Amino acid sequence: MGEPIERMGECHSCSECCQTVNMTVVRDITIQQHGSLKELELYLSYRGIRVVGSDEEENRLYYSMAVPCSELTKDNRCRVHDSPNKPLICLRFPTTKQDIEEIPDCGYNFQSTRRGANW
Ligand code: SF4
Numbered sequence: 001m002g003e004p005i006e007r008m009g010e011c012h013s014c015s016e017c018c019q020t021v022n023m024t025v026v027r028d029i030t031i032q033q034h035g036s037l038k039e040l041e042l043y044l045s046y047r048g049i050r051v052v053g054s055d056e057e058e059n060r061l062y063y064s065m066a067v068p069c070s071e072l073t074k075d076n077r078c079r080v081h082d083s084p085n086k087p088l089i090c091l092r093f094p095t096t097k098q099d100i101e102e103i104p105d106c107g108y109n110f111q112s113t114r115r116g117a118n119w
Pocket residue numbers: 010011012013014015016017018093094103105106107108
């Protein structure tokens with residue numbers, strides 16, 4: 001059984017999580033299609049997509065695309081906050097440590113509820 005982990009902290013409205021769309025793809029097939037990870041990164045870079053993580057064990061690659069949300073205002077407010085139109089993923093974000101790996105300044109962090117351990 002895994003460690004009991006609890007989300008701590010709070011959102012300070014930096015809007016970083018509203019600026020990108022993240023995707024997970026199958027690692028081995030994708031790299032095979034492009035010949036190498038370097039070639040894949042070059043190809044994606046022309047489309048504004050970055051490879052932000054690679055997990056050989058899980059056979060996954062993680063992409064990040066700079067696509068700001070249309071509901072984000074110039075002063076970093078969410079137009080649909082506190083409304084039924086707010087996407088579920090936004091209401092719940094972040095749900096895992098991996099969600100904020102690329103956002104070191106996020107106001108949330110994840111800690112083990114086991115004494116003496118934290119992430
Ligand atoms: S990255 Fe974290 S602190 Fe910043 S807006 Fe998103 S949830 Fe809030």
